[in-house]
Amino acid sequence: MPETPFVFEYNNYPLIPIKFRSKDRETPLIDALLDSGGDFIVIPYAIAKFLRLKLQRAGFVDTAAGETTLYKTMLTMVIFHEQQKYTYDNLEVHVSDRNDLPVLLGRNPIFEDHEILFQKHQNKLILQPIPHQ
Secondary structure, three states, X not given: OOOOOEEEEOOOOOEEEEEXXXXXXXXXXXXXXXXXXXXOOEEEHHHHHHHOOOOXXXXXXXXXXXXXXXXXXXXXXXEEEOOEEEEEEEEEXXXXXXXXXXXXXXXXXXXXXXXXXXXXXXXXXXXXEOOOO
């Protein structure tokens, strides 16, 4: 794990540039919303379809936009910043049956692996990797 922090520009929303990978496909760079109120990563169905992911039904949840059906799947996620990258292999993500939601990066695993600092007035979002023993 890199020890250098990721420092992102933070204007209106805490956005982090990422890519998702399946066995044979990769998304373009996506600005994902860091969601401190969410428990896990949620992606819209269109991304799962593009990556040709196998989905397992996980249940229903209520969101600010209404009720949605969630599915679970495994994939690779890469966080990008300049010359740095941080890769999560075999990451469990949830897929919404809706396409009107952004990619949401919930607390697991981002907040488990990084100290998060919102410097709103300095227009910075900082992810400081936590060394694991």
